[in-house]
Amino acid sequence: MGFSLKRIDGFITALLKRETDPINQARIRVLAYIILGYIFYSGILIVAYILEKEMLQLIRAIFTFVSCFVFLNIIKNFGSWKVVSHLIICFLTLTVWSNLSIFVMGVNVATLQYVWFACALGFYMHDINWAWFYSAMNVLPIVIYTATDNNFYFLGSGPHHIALNTYIFVICYNFGFILFLHYYFFKAFHRNFTNLTYAKNELKELNEKLKLTLTDLEKLSKDRMNFLSTMSHELRTPMNGVIGISNELLLQNPRADQEENMAILKFSADNLLALINDILDFNKLESDKAELENIAFDLHILLENNFASLRPKAQEKQLDFRFEMDETIKGKVLISDPTRLTQVLCNLLSNSIKFTAEGAVHLSAKLVKQTADLMRIQFLVEDTGIGIESHRQDEVFEAFVQASSSTNRKYGGTGLGLPIVKKILHMFNSQISLTSEKNAGTKISFSIDFRYTELDLSKIETIRNKPAELGHLRVLVAEDNHVNILVIKKTLERWGISPAIAENGVQALEQLEKEDFDVILMDLNMPELDGYETSIAIRNLQAQSKSSIPIIAFTATTNNNVSRKILEAGMNDYMPKPFKPEDLFDKLQQLNAVKSPN
Known part of the structure; x- marks a missing residue:
């Protein structure tokens, strides 16, 4: 039975x-x-x-x-x-x-x-x-x-x-099935309702735990951002001193052996700075804190500058290093984020140079579609380097992953370059396309839609190419770090500028009361009054000649929140630490051109 x-x-x-x-x-x-x-x-x-x-x-x-x-x-x-x-x-x-x-x-x-x-x-x-x-x-x-x-x-x-017995059997059997039908279904419904109630209570408890977890994660994320922001400042500040002094020493006609040591020092410092920037940038992109800017720029000039900065590395390896651009793109002023585009191109070109022992690294910018106000431009970076095996091509876009362990041992790096490129291109609503063959080279392409105008850049180019006459500029440097003061002072003195120094915000205001200045270089983290408070105080001065002085912020912390606070405080521009002397020179030259256009 x-x-x-x-x-x-x-x-x-x-x-x-x-x-x-x-x-x-x-x-x-x-x-x-x-x-x-x-x-x-x-x-x-x-x-x-x-x-x-x-x-x-x-x-x-x-x-x-x-x-x-x-x-x-x-x-x-x-x-x-x-x-x-x-x-x-x-x-x-x-x-x-x-x-x-x-x-x-x-x-x-x-x-x-x-x-x-x-x-x-x-x-x-x-x-x-x-x-x-x-x-x-x-x-x-x-x-x-x-x-x-x-x-x-x-x-x-x-x-x-x-027969009566058969009839009674029929009646009893039918009654039995009717009772069974009701019993079974009510039992099934009761069981399901009980399970639903239990699941509902469990879900409620789980939601409460999830809320607590999310609160903890938000706090952890905020703490991580604050930590990285602090680390950004703490790491960039000494790096500013190392790179700045290295630049100055290399310009002082050192002996051959000294020049070699200082070149190694500068190279190591630059690599360390690139590593710091990659980690901080990746964190910013990972937490969706980064946003694209809309700035007018000339793509041809941007590509020339990128190539100029990377050409020495390519020449060291005797690579055929060049770029091509459609003539129809030249003369157009694109409106987008040139900084992020530069980051993408520099990462891709640097990778190509690093992983190409001989042969060529080429970049091309091709117009693929144009409307009345939009241009779709396809960028292609190709090299004859070591290539990537087909089964590893998707993995190289994951954080901290390289094509192989031997690649990491031989070439170094964090494995953050391509993930950063992928995330930035996602911000541009673009996707990266990779074609590669082991020991035969790699091709990476992507397309971006740019708004554009027909603005005439001839005046800007005239200003950019005009010989610098900066010696007459009166510059106030508000900075509390003595190494940074030394670096900025030596950099400015090379251009004939003798800056006044204020080691905190209070001293900066006192200096401003005593004399007039053409520009203020403002550190953001200072005792007494920080850069934000000092800038607000300057903008509230009675005398317009003093309240309207251009202020360039120097900061070792670069994120959207800092950028917004800089503008809200009334500062005109900012430069990240460690700063590049040529970038500071360019900003001062433009200020000089605005003050005396003739």
């Missing part, structure tokens, strides 16, 4: 494999129990009706018995349990009608049981529309019959007499 029940349960479990919804699983299970029960039920009736020689009842019982096997096979082979449930309800409905018209010719207990059974199955197995339809198909005939016949209700089996 136990073995048989186990086999039946295994058979029913196999029927559930196609269905994942727990309610539907309960429907299939109860449908299978009903069909199996009616095989047993109709089998007993077949024997009883044969013994009683009740042919019409026997035919109906045989039909029921055969139909049950057909229904099981439909569910097993096709999973069409809904079709089977419709057929069963239709069969029960026909039983009700046949009882009214043939077998009972009235309403007895068994007929009412079939009505209840059909209505209950309609509601439990199907949606509300089908349930009402089947209920109407079963209840209305009873109501009509009762309204038109005086014989309302009786307990007997009807004109086709069957």
Whole structure:
């Protein structure tokens, strides 16, 4: 007996494999129990009706018995349990009608049981529309019959007499299945509602924990940003001194052995600065704190400057290093973020130079689409370097990953260059495309849509190329770090400028009261009054000649928040530390050109 029940349960479990919804699983299970029960039920009736020689009842019982096997096979082979449930309800409905018209010719207990059974199955197995339809198909005939016949209700089996024991068996069995149907479905619904309530409570607790976790993560992210901001300042400030003094020493006609040592020192300092910048930049991009600027620039000049800065490295390796640009792009003023574009191109070109021992590194800028106000420009960087194996080409865009461990040992680097490029291009709504072959070279391309204008840059170029006459500029340097003071002072003195020095914001205001200046170089982190407070105080001075002095901020912390605060404090521009002498020279030259355009 136990073995048989186990086999039946295994058979029913196999029927559930196609269905994942727990309610539907309960429907299939109860449908299978009903069909199996009616095989047993109709089998007993077949024997009883044969013994009683009740042919019409026997035919109906045989039909029921055969139909049950057909229904099981439909569910097993096709999973069409809904079709089977419709057929069963239709069969029960026909039983009700046949009882009214043939077998009972009235309403007895068994007929009412079939009505209840059909209505209950309609509601439990199907949606509300089908349930009402089947209920109407079963209840209305009873109501009509009762309204038109005086014989309302009786307990007997009807004109086709069957043995009392068989009739009692039919009634009890039907009652049993009606009770089982209600019991099983209410049990299934109760279990599911209990599970839903439990899941809801669990979800609520999980949400509370998630909120706490998110709060902790936000605090951790904020602390990380503050830490990196502090580290940015703390790392860049001494690097400013190392690189600045290295530059100065190299310009003082050192001996050959000294020049070699200082060149190594400068090279190492530049590499360390690049490493610091990569880590800080990646953190900024990873936390979605970076935003693109909209600045007018000449792409041809930007590419020339990029090539000029990287040409020495390419020449050291005797590489064919050049770039090509469509003539239609020249003379156009693009409006976008030249700093981020420079970062992308420098990363790609530096990589190509690093990983190319001999051959060529080329850059091309090609116009692929143009409208009245937009230009789509495709950039292509190609080299004849070591290449990247096909199965590693996606991985090189992941942070801290390089093409192989041997690459890291031989060439060094953090593995942040290409991930930074990918994130910046995503900000430009662009995607990077890489084609590479091991030991044959690499091609990397991307396209960017730029807004552009036809502005005339001839005046700007005239100013840019005009010989510098900076010696007459009166410059106030507000800086508390003595190494930085030395670096800035030596840099300015090389251009004939003798700066005044203020070691905090209070001293800067005092100096400004005593004399006039053409420009102020303002450090942001100073004692007494910091750069922001000092700049606000300067902008609030009564004398316009002093309140309108151009202020260039010097900061070792570069992010969007700092940039915004610099502008809000009334400063005109800023330079990151360590600064490049040529960048400072360029800014002072432009200020000089504005003050005396002739």
